[in-house]
Amino acid sequence: MSRRTLAGGLAIAAALTLTALPATAEQLSVGFPSAKFPLGTRPVPTKTMTAVSQGIDLYDVKAGSSTDGYTVTVLMPSGRDYGTLPTAEAKVAEVEAAGEVASLQKVIRPSVADAPSQTVYMVRVGLWAFKDKAKAEETAKTLKDAGLKIKVDYLGDDGLKTTGPxxxxxxxxxxxxxxxxxxxxxxxxxxxxxxxxxxxxxxxxxxxxxxxxxxxxxxxxxxxxxxxxxxxxxxxxxxxxxxxxxxxxxxxxxxxxxLKTSVVATSQDGEAVEVNGVNRATVENELVLYTEEYGAKTPTGGTDVVLDANGKVVGVRGSGAAVAAGTRVLHGNGVASDWLNEHALADYTVKVDTKVVDLRTKKxxxxxxxxxxxxxxxxxxxxxxxxxxxxxxxxxxxxxxxxxxxxxxxxxxxxxxxxxxxxxxxxxxxxxxxxxxxxxxxxxxxxxxxxxxxxxxxxxxxxxxxxxxxxxxxxxxxxxxxxxxxxxx
Known part of the structure; x- marks a missing residue:
């Protein structure tokens, strides 16, 4: 990102620059690469290696230097620091009405494998060196007093061009x-x-x-x-x-x-039901399994069925109690509570089948x-x-x-x-x-x-x-x- 252009108040088309990868990306063994650090201007890093244990090496790596400074970012009505072009232009007018000069910055979020790129606009005021953060905060106060919502931004956080560190x-x-x-x-x-x-x-x-x-x-x-x-x-x-x-x-x-997971509870009367979650808060009509590792009480406002290690129902209780060691609890509210009251009676056996499936291998x-x-x-x-x-x-x-x-x-x-x-x-x-x-x-x-x-x-x-x-x-x-x-x- 051009700092001079930002200060001058012109639009900026920001793009992320990726550097070429060294041959070590396909190495067959593990070892710290000899090529330059891959981020920023690709500086030569300093590194210290410590042998932690057999087969484990720890590297302390430092690279780059600080050249970024501060600016003041004007927040949009959504509370975000970016918005559409018309929204950003309206904010520029508000800043100018407050007696400050605003910069309209165009930012392109790069595309990723499952989402296209996104173009947004930011409104910023001023540019200060790293040592002059206090001056940025003074301008921020002036804008805040004028009724604008703002924040002081360190430009190294932007995700655009930087030297580090x-x-x-x-x-x-x-x-x-x-x-x-x-x-x-x-x-x-x-x-x-x-x-x-x-x-x-x-x-x-x-x-x-x-x-x-x-x-x-x-x-x-x-x-x-x-x-x-x-x-x-x-x-x-x-x-x-x-x-x-x-x-x-x-x-x-x-x-x-x-991955995907599935948990199914099957009563000895042959009725089966999907268990919606494990060790978490419930929503209406859900059946959730709580294990002894949960470490909290089950939710209130439903039915708890306590199972021993073999799946035998050893207790049916009102909810809102701890899970005892060596037990599991099926908790249900709404229709899930009805299922428990009909199919998880005292001394019944309820089998809980758990599957974790690798979606790449389908196994x-x-x-x-x-x-x-x-x-x-x-x-x-x-x-x-x-x-x-x-x-x-x-x-x-x-x-x-x-x-x-x-x-x-x-x-x-x-x-x-x-x-x-x-x-x-x-x-x-x-x-x-x-x-x-x-x-x-x-x-x-x-x-x-x-x-x-x-x-x-x-x-x-x-x-x-x-x-x-x-x-x-x-x-x-x-x-x-x-x-x-x-x-x-």
Whole structure:
């Protein structure tokens, strides 16, 4: 993006520039690439390598320099920082009526595999060097006093042309020499959030990163619940969002794929019903399965049927109680409650069948104790090529695709080695993060032929040997829904 043009108030056509990939993208073994850093102007990175354990190397990588400054962005009536051309032009007039000069900026969000490009317009006022943020804040106050909704923006966050900087941690786990295993953890319960540090310490993990997205749109007591598939030790603890990306871990192997799950309850009288969810809040007429890992009370306003380990009904109760160890609870409200009252009587047996299906192979996964699944955020690389499935994975907004954020990334190489990376961001002058195209490009540069974006933002965390090695954007480690752990055995 031309800073001079922005300051002059002319329209800007913004585009993301992707650099050529080095030959290492198709390497057969895992090792840090010798080519220049793939983002920005492709600077030569500085890196420090630490051997964590047999087969695990940790790289501390820094690249680029800070040249971005600040501007003031005018928010549209929708509350977003962009809008249509007529809406943006109306905002320009409002800014000028307040006595300031506005710039109309055209921004093109790049297309991804399942969503076309999008052209939007932003309205911005002024341009200040990094050291002059206070001056941007003064202008912001003037506009706010005039009745405009605004925010002060660091231009490195835009997702357009930048020089960085980047602060990255990369763990490379060599399939040829690593002798441990991979696992998922939801901490002490599904419902509660917990730090990666806590989960890693509890299982004596060599290394851990935060896992998938968790539900921030439910009650505070339940916000550790994963959004998507979660399997821990062969047990389904959260249902899949059909077709969304996920990471399947088995022993010391990792695979990226898309999943669907199904849970069916069948009474001994032969009547069967679909179970709508696992370990989450309910909506009207739903049947939800709660396991002992849930860690919260079942919802009120329905019927609870308590099953023992063999599926025998050992209790029928009003809802709103805890799930005892060694039991499961089928909770229903509305028509689902009616089904339970008719077909899950005391001393009946209700069989609960669970399936997790790999949509690439069309085969069900065997729910063995060494199987773990973490729901991903967005697919980035498939079969060695960039394939960003932002819409399918529920993150096709301008904010998620184009703007830069902290990222936690997972990749698998051609020979099955695992790459885990954190790109810190939201720290102006220190590290700017990455957008989806940059994250995909970065993982290909590292040698991943398959790659996925896990949860990011303030959740991004990497723990090595009980020590947090990255710098979370919140200033401290955040409690998250689940974690991927690298275990010594």
């Amino acid at each position: 980047w602060d990255v941690k990369v763990a490379m786990i060599d399939s040829r020499t690593f002798r441990g295993s991979y696992a998922a953890s939801l901490g002490t319960s599904v419902a509660k959030r917990e730090t990666v540090s806590s989960m890693a310490k509890a299982q004596k993990a060599l290394l851990g990163v935060n896992g998938g997205f968790f539900n921030i749109h439910t009650s505070k007591a339940l916000r550790g619940e994963p959004v998507g598939a979660s399997v821990v030790g062969g047990k389904l603890l959260s249902e899949a969002v059909p077709g969304r990306s996920a990471v399947v871990l088995k022993g010391r192997t990792a695979k990226i794929t898309e 069900a996964l065997k729910l063995t104790p060494d199987l773990h699944v973490i729901a991903g955020g967005v697919g980035l690389v498939r079969n060695g090529k960039v394939k960003i499935t932002a819409k399918l994975d529920g993150h096709d907004s301008m904010n998620m695709i184009l703007r830069r954020h902290p990222r936690t990334l997972l990749g698998v190489t051609k020979n099955g080695s695992l790459i885990l990376a954190t790109i810190d961001g939201r720290q102006p002058g220190v590290t700017i993060g990455a957008n989806f195209p940059e994250a995909a490009q970065f993982m290909r540069w590292l040698g991943a032929t398959q790659a996925i974006n896990l949860d990011g933002g303030g959740s991004t965390a990497m723990v090595v040997g009980n020590k947090l090695v990255n710098r979370p954007s919140d200033g401290a480690e955040r409690g998250v829904g689940d974690a991927l752990l690298v275990l010594p055995q």
